[in-house]
Amino acid sequence: MPPDTQPTSLRTFLIIWSGQMASILGSEMTNFAITIWAWEQTGQATPLSLLFFFTYTPRIIAASFAGLIVDRGNRKQLMIAGDTVAGLSTIAILLLFLSNHLQIWHLYVTTAMNGLFGYLQNLAYSASMTMIVPKQHYTRATAMSSYVTYSGSYIIAPALAGVLYYTIGLTGVLAIDLMTFVMAISTILCVSIPQPTRKSTSIAHQTLWQQFTFGFRYLLKRPSLLAILIFWLSFNLVDTVSLALGPAMILARSSNDATVLATVRSAIGVGGIVGAIALSVWGGSQRRIHGLLLGTALTSLSKMIIGLGRVPLSWMIAGFGAGVFAPAIDSSNQAIWLSKVEPDVQGRVFASRYLIAQITSPLGLAIAGPLADYVFEPAMSSNGRLSSIFGGVFGIGAGAGMALQYTIFCFCGALIGLGGYAFPSLRDVETIVPDHDAEQGQGGRV
Structure with missing residues (x-):
């Protein structure tokens, strides 16, 4: 990237970020309301977990081609398209509800559309970060966009x-x-988002097959970056189970009290704000890998306490703790990738990164609900085969089986986080892979 295109301030980023903050607030309100509506209609964990499934699976499918679109297309227009489709999906749900025709499967379709176009938008936004954020603010900006916002x-x-x-x-x-x-x-329309300068090995000189496989070949030449993805591949399998199960578990254990779920979600948000602000002020550890691995372990351990708890206060305290540690994970991870991958190829590389890292997520989301409804919940009923073993810890009856399942998978997540230190290629990624602005042909182009 030529020197004259280097961003010198956070002005453009802050304008976009303010608009995204408003949009995410509206989307989260809708998601919460839809979760309550779906639980009232079914009373089962499976439909709620399938909402997550149909949100995330299209993103993984899109990752096979989205990088090429982002690197070839106008990133500003892609971000606008993502918000537009999300708005149209909301209009569709509203019209169906007003006409008394809204059904659960309609939500699966609209969440799938939001997942697909939302991924294109997020990838375009992520790949534009190096064009609108000074390098020294990568961790800070990522913490703001990923955690202060959410x-x-x-x-x-x-x-x-x-x-x-x-x-x-x-x-x-x-x-x-x-x-x-x-x-x-409106905020996206009022700012300029620079396009990266394409180099001599740009996609215009590559065959279609080379364009589609670029990101994978890039990663294969850098085993330490691939090690990060293997880490995510393992963690996402267990983490998505707890992600999909959380709302149903809390509603079941609180006698369907939406206020309790809202309070716990808010406590997680407060923790996330505290953690993100602290990270934004601090700037993060010099060795960002610590933020990734330790953040994963500490967040998972905090979530375990949610599963072990039986009253709202314990869920709130544990949720706050999980929120505090969570910003370190994605912020540190993203800062590593922004530093190591050249801006003009980030769209394709980041899409391949997402595809590899998230490919196990649909499995976790798909099994979460059925495991709860047909395995763990019956096993922790009054006459269940596990109630005599774990009943003293988790109780017996509605939600107890989901709590046991949730705790088991969170414990596995903590083990994966700490286990990452056992692999030098992952632990030492920041010294093994040079920064893209310091790289002098090392690793070459693919």
Whole structure:
């Protein structure tokens, strides 16, 4: 990237970030309201886990071609397209609900569309970070975009949606969501997002097959970057189970009290804000791999306490702890990748990264609900085969089986985080792989 294209301030980033903050707030309100609506309709964990499944699976499919689109296309237009499709999906849900035709499968379709175009938007945004954020602010900006945004929404959205759902209904929540999409698109339209300069080995000189496989070949030439993805491949399998199971578990153990779920979600958000602000001020550890591995372990251990707890206060305290440690994970991970991968190929490399790292996520999301409904919940009922063993810890009855399942998978996540230190190629990635702006032909182009 030529020197004159180097960003010198966070102005453009902050404008975009403010719009995305509003959009995510609206989306999280809608997601919370839809979760309550789906639980009221079914009372089972499987439909809720399938909502996650249909959100994440299209993203993984899109990762096979999205990188090429982002590197060839206009990243600003892709970000606008992502917000536009999300707004249209909300309109579709609103119209179906108003006509009394909304069904669970409609939510699967709309979440799949949001997942697909939302991934394109996020990839375009992620690949644009080096063009709008100075290098010394990578960790800080990632913490803000990934955690101040989402954690802030986690604080406000559940509380607002929990109240508004029972006052203005799902219709009102969806209407608010639409207004936030307009705000997000407006902020993107009013800024300039530079396109990276293509080098002599740009995609214009490659065959179609070379373009599609570029990201994978790039990673194969850098085993330490591949080691990060193997780490994520393992962790995402167990983490997505707890992700999909959390809302149903808390609703079941709180007698379907949406206020309790909102409170726990808000506590996680408060923790995320505290952690993200601390990370934004601090800037992160010089060895970012510690933030990735230790953050994973500590977040998983905190989530274990949620599974072990039986009252809202314990869930809130543990959720706050999980939120505090979580920003270190993605912020450190993203800072490593932004430093190591050249800006003009980040779209393809980041898409391949996502595909490899997330390929086990649909499996975790698909098995979470059925395991809860047909294995763990019956096993922890009053006459269940596991109730005599674990009943003293998790209790017996509704939600106890999900709590046991949740705790087991969170414990596995903690082991994976700490186990990463046993592999030098992962532990020493920052010294093994040179920064892209210091690399002088090492590793070459693929």
